[in-house]
């Protein structure tokens with residue numbers, strides 16, 4: 059079934075500086091929307107506002123045409139990978155998986171060599187890349203309609219980046235995904251649609267040349 063997330067009229071200032079100025083973004087099931095932008099352009103701010111962990115000066119979030127004004131209404135609709143790690147360090151990997159993944163999906167979750175090798179460790183013992191991979195896999199396995207991924211590739215070696223991309227490609231037929239990262243080549247490669255956040259405005263990007271024109275890439 060197709061679902062539509064609409065992020066509308068988002069405005070946000072920090073102190074007197076406008077970070078987001080009337081941003082509109084739509085994401086449907088089956089889309090991977092790439093969100094690019096220079097450092098400090100407001101990408102994380104936008105995702106935090108959509109998920110509801112940061113207050114906007116103004117916002118409309120609609121799911122399937124219905125306005126969702128309370129953050130609690132979005133917890134079942136959207137899952138969110140923040141830039142920061144979110145799993146408790148003293149829990150074992152097996153416990154986290156047990157608590158997060160439905161019983162009938164657990165065998166499938168473990169049918170991944172990277173995950174199997176981590177099973178007996180605690181979260182605090184994982185390398186930053188191993189932890190990131192586990193977090194992304196958990197977030198993508200959440201039964202939510204939409205997923206927001208903030209810098210999923212950060213700290214990952216090329217092989218794990220490929221595995222993450224495989225996971226994303228495996229799940230997007232059932233989900234809408236918004237993804238932001240400075241690894242623009244991976245973002246361009248995996249996105250079905252590209253956007254660029256610049257000076258508070260969201261631009262729709264058709265090709266790499268436009269990223270040069272708009273000053274995101276030098277060539």
Ligand SMILES: Nc1ncnc2c1ncn2[C@@H]1O[C@H](COP(=O)(O)OP(=O)(O)OP(=O)(O)O)[C@@H](O)[C@H]1O
Pocket residue numbers: 072073077095096097098099100101102103104
């Ligand atoms: N809590 C805050 N108080 C004041 N300013 C903030 C706060 N959070 C973010 N900012 C500012 O808002 C702007 C956008 O920050 P944000 O983290 O959204 O950018 P970003 O595009 O995700 O950057 P990066 O790619 O470097 O992670 C930056 O100028 C940042 O300094």
